[in-house]
Amino acid sequence: MKQSVFHRIKRDRVFLLLLLPALLHYLLFRYVPMFGIVVSFMDYNLFKGIWHSPWVGLKYYRMFFSNPDAWNIVRNTLLLGLYKFVIAFPAPIVLAILFYEMRWKKFRRFVQSVSYLPFFLSSVVLSSIMLMLLSPSTGWVGKAMQTLGLEPINFLQKPEWFRTIYIGSDIWQQAGYGTIIFLAALAAIDPQLYEAARMDGANRWKQTLHVTIPGIVPAIVIMFILSIGGILEVPFDKAFLLGNAGNRDTADIISTYVYRIGILGGGFSYATAINLSIAVVSLTFIYTANKVSRKVGETSLW
Amino acid sequence: MNMKAFKLTWAAAAAVALTVSGCGSNNNNEPATSASSSANPSQSAAATASASAALPEPAKIKIFTENNDAWPPKADWGVWKWVKEETNIDVEQVLATGPESLALAVSSGDMPDVLSVFQNDVQKFGPQGAFEDLSKHMDQMPNVKAYLDSHPDVLSRAVSPNGEIFNIYNDGAGDGSQMVWFYRDDIFQKNNLEVPKTWDELYTVSKKLKELYPDSYPFMFRHGLGTLDTFGPSFDIYPEFYQDPADPTKMKFGLEDPNAKTMVEWLNKFVKEKLIPPDWLTMDYKAWTQFMSTNKSFITVQFIGQIEIMNSQLTEGHLKFMPPPIGAGDKPYLPKGGQEGYSLAVASTSKNKDAAYRYLDYIFSEKGKDIQSWGKEGETYTVVDGKRKFNDNYKEANDLRVISGIQTAATYGWFDFNAWLSLVKPGEQESYVEAPKYRFPVAYARPNLTADEASELSTSNDQIWKFWTGEVTKFINGDRPLSEWDAFVKDLGKHDLEKIRTTYQKALDRQIANTK
Numbered sequence A: 001m002k003q004s005v006f007h008r009i010k011r012d013r014v015f016l017l018l019l020l021p022a023l024l025h026y027l028l029f030r031y032v033p034m035f036g037i038v039v040s041f042m043d044y045n046l047f048k049g050i051w052h053s054p055w056v057g058l059k060y061y062r063m064f065f066s067n068p069d070a071w072n073i074v075r076n077t078l079l080l081g082l083y084k085f086v087i088a089f090p091a092p093i094v095l096a097i098l099f100y101e102m103r104w105k106k107f108r109r110f111v112q113s114v115s116y117l118p119f120f121l122s123s124v125v126l127s128s129i130m131l132m133l134l135s136p137s138t139g140w141v142g143k144a145m146q147t148l149g150l151e152p153i154n155f156l157q158k159p160e161w162f163r164t165i166y167i168g169s170d171i172w173q174q175a176g177y178g179t180i181i182f183l184a185a186l187a188a189i190d191p192q193l194y195e196a197a198r199m200d201g202a203n204r205w206k207q208t209l210h211v212t213i214p215g216i217v218p219a220i221v222i223m224f225i226l227s228i229g230g231i232l233e234v235p236f237d238k239a240f241l242l243g244n245a246g247n248r249d250t251a252d253i254i255s256t257y258v259y260r261i262g263i264l265g266g267g268f269s270y271a272t273a274i275n276l277s278i279a280v281v282s283l284t285f286i287y288t289a290n291k292v293s294r295k296v297g298e299t300s301l302w
Numbered sequence B: 001m002n003m004k005a006f007k008l009t010w011a012a013a014a015a016v017a018l019t020v021s022g023c024g025s026n027n028n029n030e031p032a033t034s035a036s037s038s039a040n041p042s043q044s045a046a047a048t049a050s051a052s053a054a055l056p057e058p059a060k061i062k063i064f065t066e067n068n069d070a071w072p073p074k075a076d077w078g079v080w081k082w083v084k085e086e087t088n089i090d091v092e093q094v095l096a097t098g099p100e101s102l103a104l105a106v107s108s109g110d111m112p113d114v115l116s117v118f119q120n121d122v123q124k125f126g127p128q129g130a131f132e133d134l135s136k137h138m139d140q141m142p143n144v145k146a147y148l149d150s151h152p153d154v155l156s157r158a159v160s161p162n163g164e165i166f167n168i169y170n171d172g173a174g175d176g177s178q179m180v181w182f183y184r185d186d187i188f189q190k191n192n193l194e195v196p197k198t199w200d201e202l203y204t205v206s207k208k209l210k211e212l213y214p215d216s217y218p219f220m221f222r223h224g225l226g227t228l229d230t231f232g233p234s235f236d237i238y239p240e241f242y243q244d245p246a247d248p249t250k251m252k253f254g255l256e257d258p259n260a261k262t263m264v265e266w267l268n269k270f271v272k273e274k275l276i277p278p279d280w281l282t283m284d285y286k287a288w289t290q291f292m293s294t295n296k297s298f299i300t301v302q303f304i305g306q307i308e309i310m311n312s313q314l315t316e317g318h319l320k321f322m323p324p325p326i327g328a329g330d331k332p333y334l335p336k337g338g339q340e341g342y343s344l345a346v347a348s349t350s351k352n353k354d355a356a357y358r359y360l361d362y363i364f365s366e367k368g369k370d371i372q373s374w375g376k377e378g379e380t381y382t383v384v385d386g387k388r389k390f391n392d393n394y395k396e397a398n399d400l401r402v403i404s405g406i407q408t409a410a411t412y413g414w415f416d417f418n419a420w421l422s423l424v425k426p427g428e429q430e431s432y433v434e435a436p437k438y439r440f441p442v443a444y445a446r447p448n449l450t451a452d453e454a455s456e457l458s459t460s461n462d463q464i465w466k467f468w469t470g471e472v473t474k475f476i477n478g479d480r481p482l483s484e485w486d487a488f489v490k491d492l493g494k495h496d497l498e499k500i501r502t503t504y505q506k507a508l509d510r511q512i513a514n515t516k
Helices: A005-011 A013-041 A059-066 A068-088 A090-101 A105-120 A123-134 A140-147 A159-187 A191-199 A204-229 A236-242 A254-264 A268-296 B002-039 B041-049 B078-087 B101-108 B119-125 B134-140 B142-150 B152-158 B185-190 B199-212 B224-235 B258-272 B285-293 B305-313 B353-363 B366-374 B397-404 B417-423 B426-438 B451-477 B482-495 B497-515
Strands: B059-065 B089-095 B114-117 B167-169 B179-184 B219-221 B241-243 B251-253 B299-303 B319-322 B343-346 B381-384 B387-390
Touching: A005 A013, A013 A059, A013 A268, A059 A068, A059 A268, A068 A090, A068 A159, A068 A254, A068 B451, A090 A105, A090 A159, A090 A204, A105 A159, A123 A140, A123 A159, A123 A236, A159 A204, A159 A236, A191 A204, A204 A268, A236 A254, A254 A268, A254 B101, A254 B451, B059 B101, B059 B353, B078 B089, B078 B353, B078 B366, B078 B397, B089 B353, B101 B114, B101 B119, B114 B353, B119 B343, B134 B142, B134 B353, B142 B152, B142 B167, B142 B353, B152 B167, B179 B185, B179 B224, B179 B305, B179 B426, B199 B258, B199 B299, B219 B285, B224 B258, B224 B299, B224 B451, B241 B497, B251 B497, B258 B451, B258 B482, B285 B299, B285 B305, B299 B305, B305 B319, B305 B397, B305 B426, B319 B426, B343 B353, B353 B366, B366 B417, B387 B417, B397 B417, B451 B482, B451 B497, B482 B497
Parallel strands: B059 B089, B059 B114, B219 B299
Antiparallel strands: B114 B343, B167 B343, B179 B299, B179 B319, B241 B251, B381 B387
C-alpha cells in the first residue's frame, strides 16, 4: 500500500525533528549567507545595504583578472593546494597501514595517541613554534646547522622554502589524526580474506597489497574526491602567520589577498568576487573528479 | 512511550531555541536599554537627582579602543571612573583584537558608539557613511570647536575633501610615541667607542662591537620594514608617498630618490656582515627585549618610552638616546613626530549620539584634559609646593597607563604631556628634550581622498606595497643584486605608481586650494 507524504511525515516525525537543528543550521549559516554573493556584482556600500547599492555587473571580476598580481596569487594557491594534495594526502593512508600492521598493540596505541596530539594545536601555536624553531639567529634548527658546520638558512624569509615548511608542518600536524577514517575502514576488512590469502601463500607484503589496500579503496576514493574540492581552498591562518615581505612571492595566496583587500581594505565587493570565482573553480574540480570516479569505479559522492 | 519521547525531544529543542534567542536578544538589548535611559530623562533624572543635581542624565556608551599587552585594559581604570563622575556616562570598552577588528565592527552593523580610529580607517569607512559628520554637531560640542579652532593643524588633517569632519585627532601625547635611536652607553664607554654620527660611523662601530662580542648582532630593530619609516629621514626621504619638503606642493615617492638606494645598500651591508640579525624582518617585541637585555645588541631603534622601560629591566648596563646618524645630506633627522595618529569618531548608527557628543566635549575641554591626564587631587596626586606629584604607586610613566589607563587610546582627547613627563626620571628626560630637535621638515602623511579616489586606489596601493616590500627585502637580504636597483625603480611604474601619484597629487592640490 502506498502511503501519502503526509502519512510518512507523521510516521517519521521524531526522526525529522532530530534532523531539524542540523537543517536549520545549514539554512541559517550556509544557505542564507549565500545571497551575500550578490554584493560582488554591486558597488556595495555598507550603509546603503544590498537594496540600495548600485549594480556594477562584472566590474570586480574584470578587476581581479586584469590585476597583474592575480596570476601569482592564483598560482601560489593552486601549487600549495596541489602539493598538499599530492604529498600530504597519501601520508595518513601510509601511516594507517603501518599502524594496522603493528603487532605490539600497546606500543601501537601509544604511537597513535601521540600522533593525534599535534592536530589539537591551533595554527597560531603551530606557526609560533615554526617561527621559533626556524629563526636563523635563535632557533634550534639554525643552531643545529651551525654545530654541523653549515650556514643557518633564513627559512622564513626565502620564498623557495615556504611551501616545504607549509606542507611539512601540515603533515606533521594532520597525518596522525587523518588515519582515523582509514583505520576504521581497515577494521572493517573481513579477516577471512587474510586467512584465504595466507592459504594461497601470500606473505605480509602481498597481503597488504592485495587485501588491505583494495579493502580501503572506497574510503580512499571518497576522501580523494572531498579533498580535490579543497585544492583551491588553502586555509588563511597559516599562510598569513608565516608570510612576510621576504617570502610573499610564494606565500601570498587568495585568502591572504582577500583578507588584505576585503577586510583590511574594506573592499567587500571585490573580495566577494574573488572568492566566488574560486568557489566556482572548486566546484568544477569536485564535479569532474566525481564524474570520472563514477565512470571508472563504482564509488562516488553522488 | 513513543509520545513521551516525542514530548521530551520537543521540550529539549524548545529549550535550545529559547536559549539561543535569549542570547541574541540580550546582546541587542544593551544599546536599546541605554538609549531608552538617555531618551527618558524624567525617569533617570529622578533616580540620580539625589546623587548629584548638577550632572546630566546618566547614559551608557561603548567605546572601541586599543588592546595593548603592555597596558591591558581594565574596566575599573580611573579614567572611566572620572568620566562617570564628570559626565555621568558609563563607559564600556570594546577591544580591538586585531587589525581587522574595526572593519568587522563596521560591517557587522553593531558599531560601538565612539571609536578610536586612524586616518586610513576614516578614509575607508567615513565616506561610506560609517561615522557621523561631527562638523554638523559643533553646537553640542563647544569645547571640541574651541579645541579645533586652537589647533589648525589638527583641523586640516580632519577635514575631508567634502568638508565633513568624521574624526577628531588627539593631541598632546605625540612626543611620547615617536621612534628614536638609542644605544648602550656603558658598553660604548667601556670600550672607548665614539657615538656614531653618520651611517658610515655606525657601520665601523658595529664592526668593532661585533669583534668584541662575536655572538652579538650590534644593531637591531623590531619593526621589520616599518623601521624604514624611521631610517628614511636619515637619508632625507620617507619610503612611500609624502609631501616633498623641497616643493611642498608636490607628492613624492621616496623609493625613487637615489638616497633610497644608499639606505638599502647600507642595510644590505649590515645584514651581509651579520651586524643585523638575519631575521630582522620577523623580530617581535619578545625577541627584541631578549637581544637588548642579554648583551646581544647595543644600538637600536624603538619607541621613545622603551628607553626607560628597558633601563628599569636591565640588571646591568644602561641605554641612552642617540642622535640619528646622517645617511645623506648634512642634517640628522628623525621622522616628524609630535602628531598623534589616534583620533575619535562617532558611529553613525549609534543610538547614544548625544551621550557620545557629551563624552567628546568633555575630553576635549580644559577640565577634561586636566582630569584625564592627571586624575584627581588626593586620588592620584598631591600638590607639593605648588607642584603636582603623582602618588608613590606610580613608579614610572608607563604605570599611568597600567594602573589608571591614563594616556591610552580614547581615554583622552587633549593630553597634558607634563603629567607623563613628571614621572619620567630626571635621567630619562633628556630623550624627550632631544628628540624634537631632529624633526624632519614634513610629516609622513598623505592628503585625504574622496570616496571614489580611495576605492580607485584600494588595489593599487596593495599592488605597489606588495611589490616594493618584497623587492626591497630581497635587496637587503642580498637575494637580488643592488645593480638591479634602477630596474626595480623602473618596475615601480608597472605597479600603478603613476595612478597613485596622480590621485594623491590631485588630493594635495585640493587640500592646498581649500586651506588658502
